[in-house]
Amino acid sequence: GGYSFDLEDLLRASAEVLGKGSAGTSYKAVLEEGTTVxxxxxxxxxxxxxxxEAHMEVVGGVEHRNLLPVRAYYFSKDxxxxxxxxxxxGSLSAMLHAGSRGSGRTPMDWDxxxxxxxxxxxxxxxxxxxxxxxxGNVKSSNVLLRPDYDAAxxxxxxxxxxxxxxxxxxxxxxxxxxxxxxxxRPTLKADVYSLGVLLLELLTGKSPTHASxxxxxxxxxxxxxxxxxxxxxxxxxxxxDVELVRLGASAEEEMVALLQVAMACVATVPDxxxxxxxxxxxxxxxxxxxxxxxxxxxxxxxxxxxERSRGTPPAAPTP
Numbered sequence: 001g002g003y004s005f006d007l008e009d010l011l012r013a014s015a016e017v018l019g020k021g022s023a024g025t026s027y028k029a030v031l032e033e034g035t036t037v038x039x040x041x042x043x044x045x046x047x048x049x050x051x052x053e054a055h056m057e058v059v060g061g062v063e064h065r066n067l068l069p070v071r072a073y074y075f076s077k078d079x080x081x082x083x084x085x086x087x088x089x090g091s092l093s094a095m096l097h098a099g100s101r102g103s104g105r106t107p108m109d110w111d112x113x114x115x116x117x118x119x120x121x122x123x124x125x126x127x128x129x130x131x132x133x134x135x136g137n138v139k140s141s142n143v144l145l146r147p148d149y150d151a152a153x154x155x156x157x158x159x160x161x162x163x164x165x166x167x168x169x170x171x172x173x174x175x176x177x178x179x180x181x182x183x184x185r186p187t188l189k190a191d192v193y194s195l196g197v198l199l200l201e202l203l204t205g206k207s208p209t210h211a212s213x214x215x216x217x218x219x220x221x222x223x224x225x226x227x228x229x230x231x232x233x234x235x236x237x238x239x240x241d242v243e244l245v246r247l248g249a250s251a252e253e254e255m256v257a258l259l260q261v262a263m264a265c266v267a268t269v270p271d272x273x274x275x276x277x278x279x280x281x282x283x284x285x286x287x288x289x290x291x292x293x294x295x296x297x298x299x300x301x302x303x304x305x306x307e308r309s310r311g312t313p314p315a316a317p318t319p
Contacts, residue, residue: 003083005031007074010039010083019141023159028086036088037071040156042080046164049075056082059158062131066123068144068155084155089147092116093140097207107243110251112149113202117258118283119143119152124195125276127157128188136160136186138194139175139209140201160186174208174222179270189270195279196265200227203259205241224266227259257286 013029020026024042031037045052056073063069072083095108108116120143127133135157142156177193180186197208200223208223221229230239237245240255261282267273274282 003035003037003071005033005035009033010037010081015039021141021156023137023156023163036086038084038086040082040084042082042159042162044164045080045162047162052080052162055158055161058131058133062127062133062157064123064126064130065151066119066153067127067157068153087144087146087153089145091141092120092143092145092152092202093207095145096140096201096205107247108202109247110244110255113244114254114258114283114287115149116143116145116152117199117202118280118287119150120154120198121195121276121280121283123154124191125280127154128191128276133158134160134186134188135191135194138191138198140198140207143198177270178268187270188276189273192265192273192276192279193267193270195276196262196273197223199258199262199265200224203241203244203255203262204239205243224263227263231259231263254286258283261286 009031010029013031015027015029018026018028018038024040027039027041029037029039047055052075053073056070060070060073068084068087070082071085074081074083120138124135124138127135135154136159137156138154142154144153144155146152175194175197177187177190180190200206201208204223204227206223206226227239230236236256236259237252239259240252244255261274261279265273265279
């Protein structure tokens with residue numbers, strides 16, 4: 001949708017690898033007429049063409065400013081491809097962790113982190129409440145940034161149904177909810193757990209998949225357990241990213257409040273976790289009065305041509 005090229009144009013395009021994940025390899029492809037897209041080359045697809053196409057029609061019908069939609073797909077015996085818009089600002093993961101932290105890069109300030117948290121939460125809430133779809137792979141490298149942090153978009157959503165259950169990772173590494181390690185079935189509550197880890201990542205500056213989270217001689221902890229161990233010792237301030245502290249973040253109350261939301265999301269028992277729309281509401285309440293836009297204001301502010309054509313205003317906020 002929205003593009004005027006065919007497979008031959010795509011095959012002639014110059015391409016560079018953007019990343020390799022469990023679902024396949026992503027390429028940045030520049031077509032001869034200058035259009036730039038992202039092509040994801042899928043591996044281990046376990047469904048037949050008809051099932052694949054039916055699922056892509058469902059996923060391709062999802063429109064929201066905080067979700068990156070599938071624009072086109074291709075299915076043959078040897079190749080399964082998905083085409084997405086290319087967002088040049090890169091991922092939240094790269095923004096938080098790229099290179100050696102502190103050397104020449106601009107750290108993300110508190111406002112940018114809060115707005116990224118809201119964007120990811122709003123995208124997930126729309127996916128859950130309007131389409132009843134699990135994302136299945138919420139992580140910071142799947143949060144793609146736009147110049148406006150309120151318009152950051154969750155990518156790679158709801159691809160798990162096209163894979164065999166045995167090959168579904170149900171989330172990546174440190175983002176994976178405890179209950180899906182065995183079942184390998186992504187659920188809405190498992191998504192909320194992954195979102196909670198993402199919020200902890202924004203607060204701590206630590207990557208959950210490469211975390212050097214040590215506790216004495218007991219080895220490596222996952223990010224939620226590391227945060228719990230620090231908070232239990234009443235060293236709450238020690239949890240927060242030193243870059244935020246260095247930037248003089250005067251929002252410690254907001255940081256503690258977001259930490260409480262994150263810890264609710266990573267509750268061990270799935271039913272103890274809030275639903276994604278509740279997470280949006282809680283984050284909006286934290287940011288109210290500090291330059292954060294509410295869902296309603298955000299919907300009103302959606303005026304650019306791209307957002308008018310693709311955005312779906314979220315539901316009105318809960319009174």
